[in-house]
Amino acid sequence: MTGGGKIANVYQTDRVAKKEEAPMSQSPVLDNPLKEGIRIERAADPCAMVIFGAHGDLTKRKLIPALFALYIEGFLPREFCVVGMSRTKMTDDEFRLSMKDSLQQFAPDIPFDQDKWDRFASSIYYLPAHFDEPGGLHELSQLLGTLSQKHGTQGNNLFYLSTPPSLYNPILDRLAESNLVERRKGLTAPWPRIIVEKPFGRDLETAVALDERLHGVFKEDQVFRIDHYLGKETVQNIMVLRFANGIFEPLWNREHVDHVQITNAETIGVEGRGAYYEEAGNMRDMIQNHMLQLVSLVAMEPPISLAAEATRDEKAKVLRSIRPFDLNNLDKYAVRGQYGPGYIAGQAVPGYREEPKVAKDSNRETFTALKLHIDNWRWAGVPFYVRSGKRLSKHVTEIAVHFKKAPHRLFNLNFVDAAELIGPNILVMKIQPDEGISLKFATKQPGTTTKLRWLSMDFNYGTAFGERTPTAYERLIHDCISGDATLFSRSDAVQASWELISPVLEKWESEAPKNFPNYAAGTWGPPESDELLADDDDVWRSL
Numbered sequence: 001m002t003g004g005g006k007i008a009n010v011y012q013t014d015r016v017a018k019k020e021e022a023p024m025s026q027s028p029v030l031d032n033p034l035k036e037g038i039r040i041e042r043a044a045d046p047c048a049m050v051i052f053g054a055h056g057d058l059t060k061r062k063l064i065p066a067l068f069a070l071y072i073e074g075f076l077p078r079e080f081c082v083v084g085m086s087r088t089k090m091t092d093d094e095f096r097l098s099m100k101d102s103l104q105q106f107a108p109d110i111p112f113d114q115d116k117w118d119r120f121a122s123s124i125y126y127l128p129a130h131f132d133e134p135g136g137l138h139e140l141s142q143l144l145g146t147l148s149q150k151h152g153t154q155g156n157n158l159f160y161l162s163t164p165p166s167l168y169n170p171i172l173d174r175l176a177e178s179n180l181v182e183r184r185k186g187l188t189a190p191w192p193r194i195i196v197e198k199p200f201g202r203d204l205e206t207a208v209a210l211d212e213r214l215h216g217v218f219k220e221d222q223v224f225r226i227d228h229y230l231g232k233e234t235v236q237n238i239m240v241l242r243f244a245n246g247i248f249e250p251l252w253n254r255e256h257v258d259h260v261q262i263t264n265a266e267t268i269g270v271e272g273r274g275a276y277y278e279e280a281g282n283m284r285d286m287i288q289n290h291m292l293q294l295v296s297l298v299a300m301e302p303p304i305s306l307a308a309e310a311t312r313d314e315k316a317k318v319l320r321s322i323r324p325f326d327l328n329n330l331d332k333y334a335v336r337g338q339y340g341p342g343y344i345a346g347q348a349v350p351g352y353r354e355e356p357k358v359a360k361d362s363n364r365e366t367f368t369a370l371k372l373h374i375d376n377w378r379w380a381g382v383p384f385y386v387r388s389g390k391r392l393s394k395h396v397t398e399i400a401v402h403f404k405k406a407p408h409r410l411f412n413l414n415f416v417d418a419a420e421l422i423g424p425n426i427l428v429m430k431i432q433p434d435e436g437i438s439l440k441f442a443t444k445q446p447g448t449t450t451k452l453r454w455l456s457m458d459f460n461y462g463t464a465f466g467e468r469t470p471t472a473y474e475r476l477i478h479d480c481i482s483g484d485a486t487l488f489s490r491s492d493a494v495q496a497s498w499e500l501i502s503p504v505l506e507k508w509e510s511e512a513p514k515n516f517p518n519y520a521a522g523t524w525g526p527p528e529s530d531e532l533l534a535d536d537d538d539v540w541r542s543l
Helices: 057-073 092-106 114-121 138-151 165-177 204-215 233-243 274-299 308-321 327-332 472-482 491-510 528-534
Strands: 047-052 080-086 124-128 157-161 192-197 223-226 257-265 334-337 342-344 347-349 367-373 383-389 396-403 426-432 436-445 451-460
Touching (some): 057 092, 080 138, 124 138, 165 204, 192 472, 204 491, 223 472, 233 274, 233 436, 274 367, 308 491, 334 528, 383 528
Antiparallel strands (some): 257 396, 342 347, 426 436, 436 451
8 A cells, every 4th residue: 555545566466577776876787586576656765774773683683684675676765875873883894794694594585695785785884872972963964964975865864763762762862953853844855754663652651751752853744653563464455355345345344243353372482571571561562552553454444545644544543432441340351361381382381480580470461362342333332352462372463353143044953063053254364474364154065965164265475476475674664765654653543552551551550460370381371361252152263
């Protein structure tokens, strides 16, 4: 989707006769090793991308691989360069070598070519950061001025906050006192933009304070709050599935949908991030951002166009329509859990309280399940069940739309097993690890008698198109450079999600759970999560 009002796949499958030009001004023409075809997108603006926290894992694992993939595919502007900044002291060449090693280690699906890397790396630079010192970006300002002349970036600067949130304010202070974010007027004037990684605050109060701080330096249309879930192909395909197909949207309402289940399950634990998880927990880490974003995409009304603000308007309306939790009966709508010792794939794993940098009596939740009601005309009476947790039985993220059963049971037990009879039609959007869509329906089993059997029609991205699927960061970085904010969170939507979640967090943190840990690693979470659905005679989908 683009801000120009046209529906578009990321790639057009028709082969273009001439090869893409290399995306940077000093580079020669490149072959396109990752795909055939061209991207139907708004052209990316010339710019310099400054990565604060460039020596961190996000830069190594996601950002540089995404930029290199965009480069060899021809989707970066020719006039482009990267400046990495962190507190680690190193030279340009040392930083380039570190990024090359990370690319080869963390992005094996991107064919590595030394010549292409050398040309790409020649536009990568590094500066040691002095975020805590007044005037700490003076050297950056001088360098960007030089690079604007050398690479033709036209003074457009994209700042990426790939740092702990504790550094956001010092960096914003340094940007405010620099000449890098002047609010220049005119369509052709240079622009500053900033990408902010979650968490966007840790509650409503801090989220509002962060927005005020950001808006003291940048305008809202210059702020890109990134949620990598929204860059995944299946997530982007939700709107296409709903609004480009005449068979789904007429059924997408309370008349035909019984309930919706959204599951994010991880088999891993906190993976060395115990200190972070002790501060955040599952509700802040997954529910407030990723999961509520999925809810808004599934439940939103058709936007008047595919312009960014039209789409974001409808998503924000959904979040404002979610019924506030009844804190006096919170257990009926919200369940928290914490994993204890157990087994994953036959291997013994420790409980959360045994993880490094986790308190031995920690009450931080590693599992959350919510029952949401969206109080609007389309979804009145349709529960949305959301669950997310670590050390669960399987690694999977999916959205399952459960349709209402056929109104009359024409085919009784003589035609189908009782276990099969109770199942409804289910449309499943698989987000990870294998992206795709499946539709479950009943059919007659071959034979001389009438026996029913449930089958699924499956679509899988990996096999359907026969080409590499871009990573979420490739799509989102390209959109930001292009000025398309459709897949980024807007200020009012972030605040609406915190308004919903903050009271629950305050309630939980004021009342310590009595039964933690309450689920074993390798299971599907605490039994209380099943009770959220039992009141409506629903059950979690078997995965």
